[in-house]
Amino acid sequence: MAGDGTIGKACDVLEQVAAFGRPVRFAELLESSSFPKASLYRFLQSLTNQGMLSYDPDRQTYSPGLRLVRLAHSAWTQSSLAPIARPILDGLSLETGETVHLAQLDSSQVLYVDKRNAKNPVEMYSEAGKVGPAYCTGVGKAMLAFLDDDRLDKAISQQSFHRFTDKTLTSEAVLRADLARIRERGFAMDDEEHEPGIICVACPILTSGGRVLGAISITGSTQRMDFDQLKKWVPRVRRSADQIGSEAEAWRFPEGRKDRMQAS
Amino acid sequence: MAGDGTIGKACDVLEQVAAFGRPVRFAELLESSSFPKASLYRFLQSLTNQGMLSYDPDRQTYSPGLRLVRLAHSAWTQSSLAPIARPILDGLSLETGETVHLAQLDSSQVLYVDKRNAKNPVEMYSEAGKVGPAYCTGVGKAMLAFLDDDRLDKAISQQSFHRFTDKTLTSEAVLRADLARIRERGFAMDDEEHEPGIICVACPILTSGGRVLGAISITGSTQRMDFDQLKKWVPRVRRSADQIGSEAEAWRFPEGRKDRMQAS
DNA sequence: AACTTGGTTTCATTATTTGGAACCTCAAAA
DNA sequence: TTTTGAGGTTCCAAATAATGAAACCAAGTT
Structure with missing residues (x-):
């Protein structure tokens, strides 16, 4: 590679x-x-x-x-949105009662950095660190849609376009069309493109300058709900995403000291 | 370095x-x-x-x-004892009602890979990945005590011997003496050597060949308990440690396939 | 004892890294 | 507008490290 x-x-x-x-x-x-x-x-x-x-x-x-693991601990607290997003995710999860994902892009793949499951307790490491395809997940497409041209081209060139279900978008052209629509309406939908029976809506997390930081999504199963119900949450998701974005941006490092940190 | x-x-x-x-x-x-x-x-x-x-x-x-984070996910599931130890830790925590730590050595430091807190819910990443000194923690000394000579020498040379409390062991000689005692009795004690008011007992996790895999400990505060009470748990801790050790050893990889794994 | 499989070491060749210094670039001061 | 300078980035010959074919070693096998 x-x-x-x-x-x-x-x-x-x-x-x-x-x-x-x-x-x-x-x-x-x-x-x-x-x-x-x-x-x-x-x-x-x-x-x-x-x-x-x-x-x-x-x-x-x-x-x-x-x-x-030690280094990732550092990465987790610093470079991921997870610590900032945690309380917001909690709120979102509580209010919606649905499964909530927080993801970021890692070399053109979706990296899940946090998750709330309606039922199970947190079980962190089992989800955090997992990766998924960008071109056929809600969070993935939400992020791709707001990438600048260079990065998008690079990211798209690295997608496998494997057909997971018969609804998976399997070509660059179709994906780009969907991304355009996502950019317009401001949120992405995953209509059983990755797993049959699983649908979701996702909003990107952006800086004020428009840079993509990550995305959050709400997931449901077609058994229990359809897109009409799911879409009702979009404003709520958007609000959470914006909040995470602005807090992430506001989190300027607190005028640090010069001495090196030292463990043990 | x-x-x-x-x-x-x-x-x-x-x-x-x-x-x-x-x-x-x-x-x-x-x-x-x-x-x-x-x-x-x-x-x-x-x-x-x-x-x-x-x-x-x-x-x-x-x-x-x-x-x-992605790589650490891999490390966590493969190379740490955490996934194996999880149910055992749960049991230990439930039974004792005390704080339980699972640690491994990472370049002569103690790396906490899992934890059970009597009260709070799991809150994984906040503990997993944290490091601590080896020479003045229960888990640290339990592991050091069963290292082979080469490794021990190297590890000891990398300890800072910073005096955290007035009970901290601050010289190689004193530490080695304590390690000898630990080796004899099979478990380590931390008598407020790292944090005032915090005491703990710890047992090493060993392979049948005697190689150090990690350690687990039970922690208490001097306000609520003393060593006599804490020591009562030692057999229970030892049993858990042995169980983790043998399960870790038994976990032979399931005769893997030759093709490469591929995400996305 | 000869053979095989899996892992480790050697060493002359080759490619990369190195780091001082020159060079940008942008923003604040003159 | 021009000057200044700190923070970044790029160059290039010299120094260093990576390379990989082949030899070697250690344990099992036949």
């Missing part, structure tokens, strides 16, 4: 290990890797040293390292 | 950005960085490209990127 020198390659390896979703042997990685034996080996060594990967000497397997 | 070529340097930069705990300007980073302008610049570029950092063009600031 990428090509930022050594850093890019290291990230590729990292991603590859993560993609397996289970501890992997060297040989398995080698097989699905474009790097030659020795190179891959050294990358794994370095990444393991750095704690970005962890190595199980008993089983001789690699998996994503705990250092990532 | 480290020196694994380019990868190590990139990680340093990443860590540095994360350490600020807020979005940082280039100039601020440059100041506290050992890299020259141009080098630092290129690292930031590459890392940003890769989504490991995110750049806010309005404010011209860097912060840890969302890709980390």
Whole structure:
């Protein structure tokens, strides 16, 4: 995919290990890797040293390292909208009683950073960090619709357009048409495009300058409701999105100190 | 700190950005960085490209990127004990009614990967990902005590021995003595060494081969209880720790497929 | 004992990183 | 409007690190 020198390659390896979703042997990685034996080996060594990967000497397997969890903690509190959005999401969830998602874009994919489920308790990590396709989810399309041209082109070029259901938009042209409509009316709809029976409405979260920060959505199932009912919530969702946007923007860093932070 | 070529340097930069705990300007980073302008610049570029950092063009600031959240999700489910330990922690928490911590070692620091609080609901990310000192926490000492010599030496050399309270163990010798006792009796005690009024007992989580996987602890406050009461739970904690250890070990990967996983 | 599979190390070659310095750029001051 | 300067960005020859074919090693297998 990428090509930022050594850093890019290291990230590729990292991603590859993560993609397996289970501890992997060297040989398995080698097989699905474009790097030659020795190179891959050294990358794994370095990444393991750095704690970005962890190595199980008993089983001789690699998996994503705990250092990532620590760093992600940082990313979560700083760079995600989640901490700001939390109370707003709570309110939205309480008021609507429906499933609420907060998502942001991560390399042209939808990254869910928070969620409220009508029923289950929070169960954070299980949702936060999950990814989904941008071209066929409400939050995804809501964000795409308000991207500037460059970014949009890049993002679209990275969509798979896999047909999840028979309503999935599977071509760039159709998607672009839908995005235009979304831009007009200010919110996106997902009409069973990703999962059958699942519909949703989503609004983008924008800065005052129009930059896309994320999106929130309300999801329902066709069994219990239709779009007419769901659309009733749009103004409420829009309001929440705007609120998150302006709070995010207002959150100027509090004129920080110069000394480095230091744990332990 | 480290020196694994380019990868190590990139990680340093990443860590540095994360350490600020807020979005940082280039100039601020440059100041506290050992890299020259141009080098630092290129690292930031590459890392940003890769989504490991995110750049806010309005404010011209860097912060840890969302890709980390995605990767950490992977790390969390795979490499941490959390998913295995969850039900066991629940049980322990329910039965004791006290605060329960699950921690693992990350570059000689204690990384909390899960927690049960007697009162509050889960609030995951706020605890998961937090770090603490190893030499003056129950979980930390429980893990250190069962490290092999090499690792222990390395870990000890990386402790700050900062005096948090007047009971903090502030020298290597004292710590080593305590670790020896912990090794004998099989559990660690934190007697207000990190926070005044906070005491805890902790047991290491080990593989059958004796490798340290993590530790769990039960925490109490001196207002409500003393060590005699707390120690009553030790067998229960030990049992939970052993259970987590053996389940972690049993969790052999389910004879995976060879094809690569693919999101979106 | 010879063979195989999976992992690690070597080393001359090659490509990347490096960092001082020059160069932009934008905004505030003159 | 011009000047100034701090904050960013780009250049390029020298220094360094990555590369990968091949050799090597360690454990199991036949």
